[in-house]
Amino acid sequence: MADMPNFHITLTIGERVRLNATTGSSSVKCLLAMRINRFIRKVNWINYQQRKYKTMKVKAQLSMSFNLEKCIGCNTCTVACKNVWTNREGAEYMWWNNVETKPGIGYPKQWENQDLWKGGWVKDGDKLKLRYGSKGYMLSNLFFNPHMPEMADYYGDGDVYTFTYDDLHSSEQSKQQPVARPKSMVTEKEDIPINWGVNWEDNAGGAHVTGKHDVNFKEMSEEEMEATLKFRDVFYFYLPRICNHCINPACVGACPSGAAYKREEDGVVLIDQNRCRSWRYCVSSCPYKKPYYNWKSGKMEKCILCYPRVEAGLAPVCFHSCVGKIRSFGPIFYDMDRVEEAALADDKDLVEAQREIILDPFDPKVIEAAKKEGISDDWIDAAQRSPIYKIVKKWELALPLHPEFRTLPSLFYIPPLAPITTSAGKDSPSDTDVFDMDKPSEGPLLSLDELDKFRVPFKYLASMFGAGNEEVVKKTLLRQLAVRHYERSIRVDKKPNVEVLDKVGLSEEDAKGIVRALSLAFYNERFVVPNTKREDTDTSPYTERGVAGFEQMTPWSPMKRRKSYHKSYHTGSKKYE
Numbered sequence: 001m002a003d004m005p006n007f008h009i010t011l012t013i014g015e016r017v018r019l020n021a022t023t024g025s026s027s028v029k030c031l032l033a034m035r036i037n038r039f040i041r042k043v044n045w046i047n048y049q050q051r052k053y054k055t056m057k058v059k060a061q062l063s064m065s066f067n068l069e070k071c072i073g074c075n076t077c078t079v080a081c082k083n084v085w086t087n088r089e090g091a092e093y094m095w096w097n098n099v100e101t102k103p104g105i106g107y108p109k110q111w112e113n114q115d116l117w118k119g120g121w122v123k124d125g126d127k128l129k130l131r132y133g134s135k136g137y138m139l140s141n142l143f144f145n146p147h148m149p150e151m152a153d154y155y156g157d158g159d160v161y162t163f164t165y166d167d168l169h170s171s172e173q174s175k176q177q178p179v180a181r182p183k184s185m186v187t188e189k190e191d192i193p194i195n196w197g198v199n200w201e202d203n204a205g206g207a208h209v210t211g212k213h214d215v216n217f218k219e220m221s222e223e224e225m226e227a228t229l230k231f232r233d234v235f236y237f238y239l240p241r242i243c244n245h246c247i248n249p250a251c252v253g254a255c256p257s258g259a260a261y262k263r264e265e266d267g268v269v270l271i272d273q274n275r276c277r278s279w280r281y282c283v284s285s286c287p288y289k290k291p292y293y294n295w296k297s298g299k300m301e302k303c304i305l306c307y308p309r310v311e312a313g314l315a316p317v318c319f320h321s322c323v324g325k326i327r328s329f330g331p332i333f334y335d336m337d338r339v340e341e342a343a344l345a346d347d348k349d350l351v352e353a354q355r356e357i358i359l360d361p362f363d364p365k366v367i368e369a370a371k372k373e374g375i376s377d378d379w380i381d382a383a384q385r386s387p388i389y390k391i392v393k394k395w396e397l398a399l400p401l402h403p404e405f406r407t408l409p410s411l412f413y414i415p416p417l418a419p420i421t422t423s424a425g426k427d428s429p430s431d432t433d434v435f436d437m438d439k440p441s442e443g444p445l446l447s448l449d450e451l452d453k454f455r456v457p458f459k460y461l462a463s464m465f466g467a468g469n470e471e472v473v474k475k476t477l478l479r480q481l482a483v484r485h486y487e488r489s490i491r492v493d494k495k496p497n498v499e500v501l502d503k504v505g506l507s508e509e510d511a512k513g514i515v516r517a518l519s520l521a522f523y524n525e526r527f528v529v530p531n532t533k534r535e536d537t538d539t540s541p542y543t544e545r546g547v548a549g550f551e552q553m554t555p556w557s558p559m560k561r562r563k564s565y566h567k568s569y570h571t572g573s574k575k576y577e
Helices: 026-054 076-085 133-138 151-155 207-213 223-231 250-254 281-285 335-344 348-357 364-372 375-384 385-396 458-465 472-493 498-502 508-520 543-546
Strands: 060-066 098-102 121-124 127-130 160-162 182-184 237-241 261-262 269-273 292-294 299-302 327-335 411-414
Touching: 076 098, 127 250, 207 223, 207 543, 250 261, 250 281, 269 299, 299 375, 327 335, 327 375, 327 385, 335 348, 364 375, 385 411, 385 508, 458 472, 472 498, 472 508, 498 508
Parallel strands: 060 411
Antiparallel strands: 060 327, 098 237, 121 127, 160 182, 261 269, 292 299
């Protein structure tokens, strides 16, 4: 109400209320004044809501969710993506999809440490600015960028490597067992050192060393961190990562050439290979370090969300190949006019602010505004069937990765319900144990009051998924735990425990929907992919078919050509037939 505009009402002579009339007591005048004031405030509020609605700019965004509770770290998604997109020269070190083990520093090393890499956005008063710095600072680093990962950050002291497998297949007789030696895929030098890789910390291997440099421990004491990283008390979970295709992408904002852009129709973030001049500021400014430099072509590359598949109604290959069925995919609607407001929220409010700009696809006003923006009926239907809206907004289960980067990522994660801490502590039996080693107070499941017994520290998860706000993390964990209690009550006790759902703000319908979405959903329920509406584009199919495949004859090439031989008389959205 504080920013509500003032609307002045002018009453006609016949309608004017004479508050200073000679008749009537002062109390009557006061009552009349209060009623008029209430009427004016009501009109103000109605007009404010109408103006707010009129300025709603609905945009469609292909969004995703990953359920970390179910990820088994098999890297099938990684291999699928590698075989389809980056199995070529210059892209050997690129992993558009990778699966990390947390705690750890990841790939490239310490990608979360923005004091080092300067990625994302920061608040500058009531505006946002790139954390990297001004255009002048960018220009001063043109020939040496101190905030860009090098090959050593991706693959250690050597290069991206393969092995001399030819030595194993040679028919020549030798005096010793043949050995496949490590070989650089860049320089072809052999016997290179191997001390880092894309999943070097797999299954928490070496986490007692590298985990100490994990920035997500920053809110924990050194004693807590040391105890957590001890082998017998250690926790770990898998973190699959792809490009987040952010609503407010820093890579797009940092590109001097304007090569990085966000598609209007579906929000996919891409890099125009013709416009790219390899300034590589997209690498520095992306806080997730998902753009890569192709050393062979001299161009920047990144995850394209398999848009050739998506345009045909198919899920991206990493989603399609996921063994654990942890991934969901579908469009959401958001209010473009409120993006800056959400990105400027305080750290503790960033998660809720991002949820606020996600619109209800069932709201008639949202549907009407979406149609005015040219969003088709099948995309509206897809947004209504999309699992992402329910998982992120309705049930509030999934959270963005590092919302403090202020890029408003379109990939959301359901935090893992970790096992409880073991019965053996740091110094068991001793009073100096850091952890509380009690068992569940009753039954095999922890009660809703015993979340602190989970092995993954709240402060760690809050640093990753809540910008330090533990409450948003506790809410999703409590709801997951409540659904487990509810399902167990049905199968074991033969009587649904609705009370446990009421405590966390869920209904039975919500609980059944969550179980369906996260455990039992079919392919078409997990992946809701509307086709691209190419028939609505302002191009002529008759003309385009004659130049298909000729790079110099695209509508965007310097070679000007006729778009069509005929004007459109039957399709209002097009100029040509």
